[in-house]
Amino acid sequence: ITAIAEQMFGFKTTSWELGRQRSVIELDTPSVTAEQMGALERSVNEKIRERVPVVVRELAADDPEIETVRSRGLPDDHAGPVRVVDIEGVDSNMCCGTHVSNLSDLQVIKLLGTEKGKKNKTNLVFLAGNRVLKSIEQSHSTEKALTSLLKNGPGEHVEAVKRLQSSVKLLQKNNLNLLRDIAVLIARDFKSKPVQSQLFVLHRYGGVQGRGYSACWKLCFFTRPYRKEGDSEFMNIIANEIGTEEALLFLTVGDEREAGLFLLAGPVDAVEHLGPRVAELLGGKGAGKRGRFQGKAAKMSRRGEVEALLQEFISHRSPEA
Template sequence: MITEKLYYQDSTIRSFSAQILHSEQDDHGRFYVVLDKTVFYPTGGGQPHDTGTLNDVRVYNVEEKNGEIRHYTDTFLEAEHCTGEIDWERRFDHMQQHAGQHILSAAFENMYGYRTVSFHLGTETCTIDLEVSGIHEEEVSRVEEKANDVILENRPIQIRWVTEEELHKFPLRKEVSVSENIRLVIIPDFDHNGCGGTHPNKTGQVGSIKLLHWERQKKNIRVHFVCGSRVLKQLQDKHRVIQGLITFLNAPQQDLEASASHILEQQKNLEKTNEQLQAELLVYEAQNLIEQAVVKDTYKLVKKTCRDRPVKKLQQLAVNVTQSTNKTLTLFVNESETKLQVVCARSNDVDINMKEFITQILPMINGKGGGSKTIAQGGGDKMLSPEKLIVEMVRVADDLLTG
């Protein structure tokens, strides 16, 4: 027995009574019931499913499978009859967004020939993908204005069931995807479109449409928008953010953009100054390390253990040391909570290949790394203390330099 779809008879019905045809459990262990009639709209045509209750048991999903409409419930529903009620706020929101999408898509196509190729009704915002590679802000503004004019005119939204043979009588915006039980949603003198979703009776019930932003999506343009009560929510959210920024930036609303731009420019300048100062500090630190170098038979040794220092800074420090003095080998070990990192470098006149050197060091910490003849780096596990690792690194270096 095919379930009677009451939502197609009247999309404003909120409650109903029905006979339970059967209660089942699907392959995933989810309980569901099939009724002789229903107001619950199943997921389809870009519109999400309804939610609500059957005999006060929550209906959390509705799907049409194998010709039957399944109402998925929290618990097994053991009864012959039931009363159902949909979440009207959710349904009406879907009706507003879906009808708004029809109006918006028709406006884009009627005014500029931009065809809608997909529609997504999300929980916060909606999107349409337009078959066009670029779009201008002026076009978006004009389309939004036209769409809201159609809403304010409170035009009727008509439903027509037609046969495939009758389709040629209607100026359809796109081809229908079915050949039987064809349902058209019509806004006279504006839009004719095949659709299986629920819609208000008049465009005025959509409330309003606001286009939020648009972006390139592959070869198309994706337009984000909201309709109805979601427009008010967007306004409230943005107003709350703006009020917070007014307080934070100590500037009136009309000056927020300039004030934020000024702060960002200041931040960039401070970051640049900070980088310059840090570079100067590394130069001074390098000179201090050179002064503390241990003089060996054939080279001077600069060694240092540290904690939670950026490897790039240690690399620059090592370069500063080896480029500022001769016959110098630099060995750094950086310790983090769970890892050890190694940076090693040499002056040009020290006869040791740092890339080969580090390949002998990294196995001691189960590490990986690499580098060049003059500087190398790597990291691994904290298998021994930084001080012990430094001792081992000096030993390996002495072995290599003394042959």
């Protein structure tokens, strides 16, 4: 590939990587067009079909023929003969690696595409030999699985996935709108109570059943998969609707026993004092300002400890205490 890319288009190879899954050649050009890549692939596979011999020779270091061999130059401390690999009619190159004796041993080369390289260069990605066969086998298995899941032929897979993506986006939008409405209703219901509690606690999770509403609430409904943006907005809508001048709000969303998000809202001095402690109890981290402290929690199972902490704070702050 290196030799023919230089012959056909003047693209010099500056580095390469023969990885475990795929191989990459770095070409000293800002881009390679689809037409160039197609022509290059056809040419290298033509050489493979022609069964071009590969011959290894050793030349003396002072042999004038060395000057005609393509190379990046010999190391300053080189001693002894120079190893030259000849691909008949294609290339003559210094190299110390192992090589096939005939290009037909490569079977086939498939150029997969290009990626942006370093310093205005282009990475050409390719497969050779058995890797091409393995890739085809994997692609065929994926195609069969998609045919079974999407209930259509391979030619219709892309359109089917596009339709599914559009449906998911619409469902997510509708779900977010419902979530906003529910948050407003929860807040208004709390505010309609004849006796206002100083503490409002709510946890939202995915499930089937839930408890009734009281000073401490527990809400559950099908809203998975969770979206961080939607969950944060849900908590902040409730905080905005209830108001945080008097009441202390502790809201959480996510898995009941594992990870999730939390929001502590209320009087500025109380939140500044309690916020870091709440994050510590939940095994998470957070930040806040102007009476809001929110973040991620790793130990949602410790919500009860946070509630106890808040109850204790309120009891010590109350005039009756």
